[in-house]
Amino acid sequence: ANLSTALLRKAHHPHYPAVNINYNIQRHVATAEKKFECFNIQDAKDFQTRVIESPVPVIVDFHATWCGPCKLLGPRLEAIISNKEGQVSLAKVDVDENVEIAMEYLVESLPTVIGFKNGRKINKFIGLQEDDAIDSFVEKLIH
Amino acid sequence: TMFVNKHSRTFIFKRLPRNYRQFTSSSTEDYDLVVIGGGSGGLACAKAASQLQKKVAVLDFVTPSTQGTTWGLGGTCVNVGCIPKKLMHHASLLGDAIRDSKAYGWNVPDEVQSDWTTLSTAVQNHVKSLNWGHRVQLRDKNVEYINGLGSFKDPHTVRVKESNGTERLLKTRNAVIAVGVRPYVPSQIPGAVEYGATSDDLFWLKKTPGKTLLIGASYIALECGGFLNGLGFDTSIMVRSRPLKQFDQQMAELVAESMESKGTRFLRKCVPVSIEKDSRGRLVVKYEDLTNRQTKEEVFDTVMFATGRHAVTNNLNLEALGIEVDQTTQKVFGGHSDDHERTSVANIYAIGDILHNRPELTPVAIKAGQLLADRLFGGSQVQMDYNMIPTTVFTPLEYGVVGISEEKAVSCHGEENIEVYHAFYTPLEFAVPRRDASHCYIKAICFGDRILGLHLIGPNAGEVIQGFAVALRCGATWSGLSGSVGIHPTTAEEVVKLHITKRSGADPTVTGC
Numbered sequence: 001a002n003l004s005t006a007l008l009r010k011a012h013h014p015h016y017p018a019v020n021i022n023y024n025i026q027r028h029v030a031t032a033e034k035k036f037e038c039f040n041i042q043d044a045k046d047f048q049t050r051v052i053e054s055p056v057p058v059i060v061d062f063h064a065t066w067c068g069p070c071k072l073l074g075p076r077l078e079a080i081i082s083n084k085e086g087q088v089s090l091a092k093v094d095v096d097e098n099v100e101i102a103m104e105y106l107v108e109s110l111p112t113v114i115g116f117k118n119g120r121k122i123n124k125f126i127g128l129q130e131d132d133a134i135d136s137f138v139e140k141l142i143h
Numbered sequence: 144t145m146f147v148n149k150h151s152r153t154f155i156f157k158r159l160p161r162n163y164r165q166f167t168s169s170s171t172e173d174y175d176l177v178v179i180g181g182g183s184g185g186l187a188c189a190k191a192a193s194q195l196q197k198k199v200a201v202l203d204f205v206t207p208s209t210q211g212t213t214w215g216l217g218g219t220c221v222n223v224g225c226i227p228k229k230l231m232h233h234a235s236l237l238g239d240a241i242r243d244s245k246a247y248g249w250n251v252p253d254e255v256q257s258d259w260t261t262l263s264t265a266v267q268n269h270v271k272s273l274n275w276g277h278r279v280q281l282r283d284k285n286v287e288y289i290n291g292l293g294s295f296k297d298p299h300t301v302r303v304k305e306s307n308g309t310e311r312l313l314k315t316r317n318a319v320i321a322v323g324v325r326p327y328v329p330s331q332i333p334g335a336v337e338y339g340a341t342s343d344d345l346f347w348l349k350k351t352p353g354k355t356l357l358i359g360a361s362y363i364a365l366e367c368g369g370f371l372n373g374l375g376f377d378t379s380i381m382v383r384s385r386p387l388k389q390f391d392q393q394m395a396e397l398v399a400e401s402m403e404s405k406g407t408r409f410l411r412k413c414v415p416v417s418i419e420k421d422s423r424g425r426l427v428v429k430y431e432d433l434t435n436r437q438t439k440e441e442v443f444d445t446v447m448f449a450t451g452r453h454a455v456t457n458n459l460n461l462e463a464l465g466i467e468v469d470q471t472t473q474k475v476f477g478g479h480s481d482d483h484e485r486t487s488v489a490n491i492y493a494i495g496d497i498l499h500n501r502p503e504l505t506p507v508a509i510k511a512g513q514l515l516a517d518r519l520f521g522g523s524q525v526q527m528d529y530n531m532i533p534t535t536v537f538t539p540l541e542y543g544v545v546g547i548s549e550e551k552a553v554s555c556h557g558e559e560n561i562e563v564y565h566a567f568y569t570p571l572e573f574a575v576p577r578r579d580a581s582h583c584y585i586k587a588i589c590f591g592d593r594i595l596g597l598h599l600i601g602p603n604a605g606e607v608i609q610g611f612a613v614a615l616r617c618g619a620t621w622s623g624l625s626g627s628v629g630i631h632p633t634t635a636e637e638v639v640k641l642h643i644t645k646r647s648g649a650d651p652t653v654t655g656c
Contacts, residue, residue: 065271
């Protein structure tokens with residue numbers, strides 16, 4: 001399935017009730033060109049390779065299956081980052097699957113979002129945020 | 144693979160992806176304290192010891208239940224006890240509230256149904272957030288957490304076998320056994336172990352419980368039966384002799400009657416004979432009615448055993464160390480050398496449900512754990528006070544109690560020396576929807592001016608009794624209690640308004656305002 005249908009599917013999923021789909025995104029993405037990297041971290045080695053050693057900045061979304069606000073934040077992050085034309089990637093870390101990584105980065109409340117650049121932690125926010133707050137966070141990381 | 148070199152002195156170490164550990168300051172492999180069991184008691188003790196700058200490790204491991212259920216860090220209370228129980232109890236009370244609300248003018252449909260999946264998912268999500276919270280807390284308090292099964296090699300060495308098979312030996316000055324207890328399923332009943340669920344499984348059931356049989360007369364059987372009935376499930380409770388045998392019997396009977404009046408079926412004086420599965424996957428229970436020796440049969444969707452909780456200490460290697468356990472329950476004896484929690488081995492202690500002959504309650508385990516840490520490392524001499532511990536049975540109509548039962552008071556002091564003040568009362572909010580209040584009852588058992596026990600059945604009994612328990616601990620007397628002014632209108636005020644004695648034979652029903 002291409003990214004646009006994935007976004008659409010998520011938007012209408014019962015767990016993502018508050019997302020308004022922006023159909024401009026859909027047209028933009030339908031050119032079959034991957035607009036941004038979005039991946040689930042499998043383990044520490046994966047984190048090392050795809051986040052620490054990533055040539056582009058990476059936003060890491062620490063979340064959990066049992067966390068309500070996380071399910072709302074996820075699509076917002078994806079929507080905003082998809083608009084950045086590949087300047088930043090999105091890594092998702094399920095804290096139950098990757099406890100050690102979460103512990104290392106002192107994650108406590110969820111969701112916690114940390115921006116990484118050149119292998120270093122640059123900025124962070126905790127909890128569900130509004131779109132403009134997320135956007136300025138992402139912009140700060142990129143520039 | 145091991146990474147700790149015993150010749151290393153000072154280092155700060157981070158290793159991924161295996162267990163996150165951080166050794167700070169002059170590190171040897173010696174621990175000041177190793178706690179076996181990451182439940183209410185174990186975590187409290189470990190954190191308290193760590194606060195006193197000690198090197199502490201806590202071991203936690205969940206052996207799957209008979210039905211294969213398992214869970215995360217936090218012990219029984221968090222995962223398969225207090226927390227999910229209270230949430231489901233509340234869910235069932237909300238059903239009552241919705242029905243009552245009609246009389247109060249709310250526009251609600253005649254029939255409301257509960258959805259098990261929505262409820263259990265919400266409860267499980269909260270439990271998982273608590274598992275996570277505990278992980279974070281341990282890290283914050285600098286307690287090392289090891290997900291593994293502990294056992295004793297010798298009094299100063301704990302062997303831990305992690306889930307991936309690796310074994311470690313932890314050398315420690317002190318150890319605390321806080322492994323708790325697990326449901327006991329009578330294996331001599333055919334089909335019991337194979338098909339019987341327990342409280343370990345109920346809160347994690349993927350499919351709806353359906354028509355349920357609970358076997359047992361403990362507070363676990365009654366609480367679970369109570370909320371299942373309240374959620375709309377056809378619920379039966381099979382009781383061999385009497386409900387709530389460990390509690391005041393008059394109160395126990397009132398609680399059972401209140402549940403019966405709400406539609407829970409009690410199969411009294413019955414015992415299970417066998418459980419089989421039929422062709423449709425439902426459970427066929429054969430049972431015997433002890434009054435007439437007749438064998439009966441009935442089909443259920445779920446059968447849950449609440450027939451006691453036993454210690455699982457056989458894998459701890461206690462015998463080799465000479466740590467004495469009770470032969471029947473396998474619980475560890477404390478009380479050695481004048482310390483309530485010290486076992487027969489000087490540097491090893493037991494707290495929580497695993498400790499023999501002490502209340503199986505989370506706050507008891509927590510307090511005992513904290514006080515123990517203070518004695519071990521903080522120079523304190525304060526022992527845990529196991530007297531006047533309040534508790535509450537969270538049946539739909541709750542039963543809160545602090546102090547002893549009437550039977551115990553009479554046997555200790557003689558019936559002629561005991562005065563029981565009692566009252567049947569009606570919570571104000573029951574009046575409008577005309578809810579049955581006939582089981583709302585309070586009694587204070589007094590020996591002169593001393594209050595030996597306070598018992599209350601009613602909504603929010605747990606909340607009500609907490610304050611009175613503090614008062615009793617501070618020495619509140621009968622004259623002090625009855626001389627207090629109530630808050631109106633509440634049910635709690637009925638406690639201070641008690642004045643009719645059982646001895647007088649007068650009608651104890653509260654009338655008017």
